[in-house]
Amino acid sequence: MPVSLIPYNPNPDGSCRNCRSALNPETWLCVRCGTAHGEKNRCPHCRTVARTVPHTALWHRCSVCGKPRVPPGPSAGTNNPTVNQTLLQAGQSNRAATILKLLSYSLFGLGTFTEIGTLLFLWVSEPQRLTSLIALAFASLPLLLAIFARFSASQSVRQRDKALLFAYSEHVIGTLEQLDRSVEAKQIAGWLGLSVPTTETLLTKLNTDDRMRSDITDEGEVVYGALGTARVRLESPPPTRVAVPSNAGPVETHTSTAASDVALTPSDVSEPNDLVDAEFEEADSSASKRQQRP
């Protein structure tokens, strides 16, 4: 059977197929060995059931094919075509950025070499002024191309971050719509495997764009929900039993504290680069102003 068709479901008792330990009820990742189970961990790109691993540039990517993925959360799965297509675009932009950066370094090295060589040659041979200028112009060509490649690489990085931001935002909205309840930024950060400040800026941007709602609980905590969510329906504890895949037996659940034991933690992911933070700054400040109003 091709790898893409193997349904890697938990054991009938809900334990890990690899080490028989408990699974995280939200992500279906083994809390001990990290093995991924179930359709929610199926990669939309290579179709294998595999966990995601943190990545500096792509935030998270598939442990098998290396393409960008959103970590599994409480939603049913990662089968939103818009999200998956945008993630693929982010991967392409990242590849383009890497190639262009390498090209710019090579051209810079070559340009420096030709420039110094030409200057030495002109110093020794002392040709006519016009000849010297033409020779210098040609020698500078690799340096000019290096600058152009570097600029194009920066553009690709910006496109990558924009695509990642869009994909994660769509994923958050889809998850909140499925859950039909409001949750705190800290919990959403856990789903996304991002730091809380980064998640908060992402949520603030969605909020200011009127794509989700936020409320303040009696305890003063800000909670976020899909637009149709009833006002302040706070997070209820995870169910004591979770849905079982088609050919697996009943699955015992585990306490929500198990989630923190899983290998994928928000702190594993480095902060998305400054470009994203800069993009958020404006939304962040406007949201702060809104909150200060009586």
Ligand SMILES: [Zn+2]
């Ligand atoms: Zn295991």
Ligand SMILES: [Zn+2]
């Ligand atoms: Zn994959």
